[in-house]
Amino acid sequence: MTAPLLRIMTVCTGNICRSPMAEIVLRERLDAAGLGEHVVVDSTGVTSEEVGNPIDRRARAVLVAAGYSDAALDAHRARRTDAADLAERDLVLAMTTDHARVLRRLAETSGTDGGPAQIRMFRSFDPQAPRVTEQRDECLLDVEDPWYGGPADFEGCLDQVEAAVDGIVEHVRAHLAGRGTATAPHAG
Numbered sequence: 001m002t003a004p005l006l007r008i009m010t011v012c013t014g015n016i017c018r019s020p021m022a023e024i025v026l027r028e029r030l031d032a033a034g035l036g037e038h039v040v041v042d043s044t045g046v047t048s049e050e051v052g053n054p055i056d057r058r059a060r061a062v063l064v065a066a067g068y069s070d071a072a073l074d075a076h077r078a079r080r081t082d083a084a085d086l087a088e089r090d091l092v093l094a095m096t097t098d099h100a101r102v103l104r105r106l107a108e109t110s111g112t113d114g115g116p117a118q119i120r121m122f123r124s125f126d127p128q129a130p131r132v133t134e135q136r137d138e139c140l141l142d143v144e145d146p147w148y149g150g151p152a153d154f155e156g157c158l159d160q161v162e163a164a165v166d167g168i169v170e171h172v173r174a175h176l177a178g179r180g181t182a183t184a185p186h187a188g
Contacts, residue, residue, distance in 0.1 A: 005179060006039045006172060009085060010122060011103060012095040015045030015078035016056045017154075018143050019095060022122060022161045024063060024072045029165045030172065038176055044081040046102040053078045058146070062154040083110030086117045090175075093122040093168070096142040100135075123160060125167030 010026065012019035023043035030036045045051075054060075055076045063073060086092060086107050094100035103119045123129045123141040130140040143160045146153035 005176060006091070007089045008039060008041045008091045008093065008168075008172075009081075009089045009117075010041070010043040010093045010095070011046060011081055011099050012043075012143075013045055013099070013145070013147075014047055014050030014053075015043055015080070016050045016053055017059045017147055018145065018157055018161070019043035019045060020055045020073075020076050020078075021059050021063060021158060022093065022095070022143075022165075023076075024068050025158070025161050025165050026168060027072065028068060029169050033169050033173070035169065035172055035176065039172055043076075044079050044085055046081055046099050048080045050078040051080055056147070058151065058154045059157075062151065062158050066158060081106065083107075086110070086119075089117045091171075092117045092119045094119060095122055096145075097121075097139040100138060122168075123164050125171060126160070126164035127167060128163060 008026065010019040010022040012022075020043050023041050027036065027041045030039050030041065055063075055073055060073050064070065081103065083106055086103065087110075092103055094103055100119055100121060107117065107119065121132070121138050121141040122143055124132065126141075130137075132138055132140055144153070144157060146157040
């Protein structure tokens with residue numbers, strides 16, 4: 001494999017539910033689109049409370065039921081975001097406004113403000129999500145936290161993730177085309 005041209009990180013609170021779900025779904029969709037060899041996708045959390053833990057069993061069950069890879073699920077261990085993560089990523093996708101706020105503050109205080117990472121709301125790529133033009137309205141794009149709920153909450157979270165992923169894949173395709181990278185034709 002050649003060196004990846006794009007590095008993407010998904011971010012939630014503890015890195016055991018939303019962000020690893022998003023990481024796994026996005027990675028598999030990028031692979032299916034023929035873009036996987038050009039992109040590295042990982043995930044982190046903004047807190048250290050779950051560091052070292054595997055993906056939540058309920059998130060795992062929903063992903064497995066939806067046909068996502070057991071191997072990726074087995075390999076996941078929660079970790080906390082740091083300034084180096086932001087400096088090393090091209091695109092950082094926050095699951096909620098609170099996560100975006102923490103990431104932006106980390107970027108500002110670490111001197112990585114302005115780059116290279118672009119911090120965006122994950123659901124901003126969902127064509128059915130509200131169009132948000134101001135940061136104060138970003139909460140309309142929050143991916144709901146399934147942690148305190150049951151299976152239906154985890155299924156709803158997966159639905160929100162899957163609704164945004166195709167938009168992210170197209171964003172990646174356009175980004176790579178802008179770099180002159182030969183990419184697979186649009187599979188749609």
